[in-house]
Amino acid sequence: MADETIEFVNAGFSLPNGSSLLSGLNLAVRQGETMMLVGRSGSGKTTTLKLINGLVKVTSGSVKVEGSEVASWDLIKLRRRIGYVIQEAGLFPHYTVFENVALVPKIEAWERARIAARADEVLALVGLPGAEFANRYPHELSGGQRQRVGIARALAADPPILLMDEPFGALDPITRAEVRSEFQRLQQRLGKTVVFVTHDIAEALLLGTRIGLMENGSLRGTYTAQEFLASTDSATKAYVDVFRAGQVVGE
C-alpha cells in the first residue's frame, strides 16, 4: 500500500456540460515505476495526467498522491513535488535556459550556489552543457533542445514524481529517438515515479514498466511490454499490429 505513489479509485471527470471525459478509472502507480498511458486522441490520457497534479479535479471517485487525496493536498505543495513536461515544452520565453530551470528552486528559496550547481547538474543530465546553453533564450534553441530544457526544468527541484504528456511528440524521428534513449538512461539513474502519455506504441514498449491502454475515457487494462505484445485482446492487438507493420516497413 505504502509504495503506491499514485492511486486512482473509481475516478471520473465530466465537463460542466455533462459530457464524460473519464470514468471508473482504477489504477495504482507504484513508486519508481514508469507507467505509460497509450490510447487514441480523446481517450482520456491527458485528463488522467492532469488529475494527478490537480490541473483538473475529479468529478467522481478519488485520486491519491503519496497516500493523501489530491483534493486535500495544498495544490502548491503537491505541484512542487511533481515535475510536468508537455509537448510544447512551455518554456518561459522571457527567461534564459538557466532562469527557466532555476525558477522553482529560486521560489523555494534555495541558496544561489546550490541553484547554480543544480541547474548545471540537470542541464548536464539532459545533455545540454550549462556553459554553452545556460544563457540562451528558448527561441535560440532547436525543438529537441527546448524539450530537453523542459525536462531539466521539471527535474530541477528533484520532485519524486514526473508527469509527461507526449514530451517527444513534436520532435523529428531522429531527435525523438535520441531524447527518448536519454530519458531511458535518466530514468534508470533517477528512479522517479513517472506517468507518461504517448501515442507511440514503440515508445511505450521501450520506456514503460507497465503500459495502460485507454479507450473512450476508461482504462482497458495494464500490461507489461511482454504481456502487451502477447495479448489477444482486440484493442491491444490493433496497436501491436501497427507496431509490427511499422517494424516490417522499417526493415
Next chain:
Amino acid sequence: MNFLFTHLREVATLTAEHLWLVGISMLLAIAAGVPLGILLTRRPRWKALILGSTNVIQTIPSLALFGLLLPLPWLGARADRLAILALALYALLPIVRNTYVGIAGISAPVREAAEAMGLTSGQLLWHVELPLALPVMLAGIRVAAVITIGVATIAAAIGAGGLGELIFRGIAMVDNQVILAGAIPAALMALAADLLLSGCEKLLSRHTG
C-alpha cells in the same frame, strides 16, 4: 512662427505645465488601470462591467467631462486637480484593456507549465504574466499617453493651464501663429511619447515575440 520664438519662455512654461498634467494623470491611470486589468484576469465575470464603464467614460466628450466633474468637492476647487482626474479617466480604457489582453493572451502551454510548477497566483503574476504581458501593456500606455497629451489641451478651457491656453488664446485672437505656438509643442510631445514608448516596447519584446 514668430510668436513661438518671441514667447519662448511662456511656451516653455506652458509646455512644462502640460507635461505635468499629462504625467500625473498618466501615473494615476497606470496605478489604477494595471491592477484593474489584473483583476479582470482573476475575475472574468467583472469584465463587462469594468471594460464597459471605462469604455463609456471615453465616449463622454472631454469638455463635458471637465464640466461634469466641476461640482465635486475638493476636486472642483482647483482646475488642475479636476483636469488630472478627467485625463486619468480618459487614459484608463487602453491601459485596463491592454493589461487584460496581454495577460489573457499568454500561450496556453506556458500558462499550463507555470501552473503545474506550483507557482502561487502572485508568483505567476510576477514571474510570468507581467513580464510576458509588458509589451502589450506598454502599447496601451503609449496609446493612452498620446490621447492624454491631445485631450490635455482642452483642460485650458477650465483654466487648468497647459499648451491649450495658447490654442484657445489664438482662437480668440484669430491668430494662427498663437494657435501653432500651442499646437506644435503638443504635437511634438505626443510624437516623442510615441517614439519613446514604442522603443521600450521593442526592447521588451526582444525575447517574447
